[in-house]
Amino acid sequence: MHFKNTLITTSEGLFEGSSLEAEAGFITDLRLGKRLDTLPQGLVLIPGLIDLHGDMLERELEPRPGSRFPTPMTLKELDRRHTSAGLTTAYVALSFADFSKRSDGLSLAERLIDVVETLMLERPYLGTDMRVHARFEIMNPEAAPLLETMLGKHQVEMVSLMDHTPGQGQFRNLENYVEYMMKWLKVGRDDAQYELNRQLAQPRSWDIVHDICKLAKANHLPIASHDDDTHGKVSLMQELGVSISEFPVSLEAATSAKAKGMWTLMGAPNALRGGSHSGNLSAIAALEEGVLDLLASDYYPAAMLQACYQLSCLGVLPFHESLKLVSLHPAQAAGLTDRGCLEPGKRADMVLVHISDRPQVIASFVKGRLVYWNGHYADALGIEINSRQTQNI
Structure with a gap:
């Protein structure tokens, strides 16, 4: 898998004109281009x-x-x-x-x-x-x-x-607990009060x-x-x-x-x-x-x-x-030392995202394998992944 001329997000920042290569499920090479101070609209490759x-x-x-x-x-x-x-x-x-x-x-x-x-x-x-x-x-x-x-x-x-x-943690207020149980369990106040008493005991x-x-x-x-x-x-x-x-x-x-x-x-x-x-x-x-x-x-x-x-x-x-x-x-x-960022030696867990008014996931990769592809959105943007999974964006 090879991404080239791509905006890539690392733990250090955003870098346009970058390239990334992955083989056998792991990132083998990462070459960063110009660093950007702000996130532009368009496509960006981020960690999974x-x-x-x-x-x-x-x-x-x-x-x-x-x-x-x-x-x-x-x-x-x-x-x-x-x-x-x-x-x-x-x-x-x-x-x-x-x-x-x-x-x-x-x-x-x-x-x-x-x-x-x-x-x-x-x-x-x-x-x-x-x-x-x-x-x-x-x-x-x-x-x-x-x-x-x-x-x-x-x-x-x-x-x-x-x-x-009840009485501590999320439900420090007992009345809030009763009201929560009424909504969550869809029961009346008596049943919710019974559950409160059971929990307290x-x-x-x-x-x-x-x-x-x-x-x-x-x-x-x-x-x-x-x-x-x-x-x-x-x-x-x-x-x-x-x-x-x-x-x-x-x-x-x-x-x-x-x-x-x-x-x-x-x-x-x-x-x-x-x-x-x-x-x-x-x-x-x-x-x-x-x-x-x-x-x-x-x-x-x-x-x-x-x-x-x-x-x-x-x-x-x-x-x-x-x-x-x-x-x-x-x-x-x-303790997952093999993932979490885009750098050589890490798993090729990556997400291709389109940034506009809201981020939209275009593709997700797990160990370099395409596991999600938003074909309709990708077609609208003119994005393709060819048989060699080389992406020029």
Whole structure:
């Protein structure tokens, strides 16, 4: 694969008139042209986006209560969403939480086994490097044995610790929790209040959490905390071996995590929309305070690239710096040393983007292999990729 006379984004900046060569899935040569201070309209080659937390799969599997679709089909549909948004590596979040029977008669444990084992089988046919991010809810110790088994089989690539106990974290206000459950579960106030009382009565299982973290560390996996709200919570998470603070809900927590050398992650939709949908810490405010390292899709893959572009338009960060939030920094946080930037020796995970009023993904490449092609848009721009995959743009 050879790109020539191309605007290329590296971790150092934007360079027009550049060339890149890749062979056997890896970048073999990179020659940079003139450096630009601002992002022009037109075509630009950027690193493939790396998403450490995407909650889309469970909704893809069951978009309506009781309406569940086949797992292989769902994985392929999610893969299309990923590649069309420029995601080349994606950690799909799966909840290890309530193990009660569902409407189809299957427990969550049985569903998780189906999803994870199907993903292992489908990986060769997916465009994205799709990985398992296990969200362990510490109030549900019955989920621990299954997670431990999957860790033992090396079926999990990331672990995060969920503590959704009402009264702290994302739901510091109990009334907000009741209203959230009414909307999310589509239930009345009495049912939401019952769920609140059940959650408050559920003890946290810290011994089990220690065991899970020990196994994750033995497998050299990244461990994340979730919805940190205080300095004390961050300190506790660090003692458990956590290296990523996901979605800190307060500036205090984000600042504490950064001071302790942890990576901080927030949602790209938060950055794109200009604030948290639940009234917590704003991603832009965290960036302006210098306490935000990573952006994840959260629930909307397209937000990752769009947020980076918007941050550059608002003057919060230059475009090449904003891209680090979704490429280089996630790679470093997850220990993925073979990707995250465009330089010789790295995987040829790349995205060709057209910049106009909004960035539009034209093509996505994973290890040099074309996994997404926006043919209609490319035809309108007069772009072709020939049989030798040489692109002159």
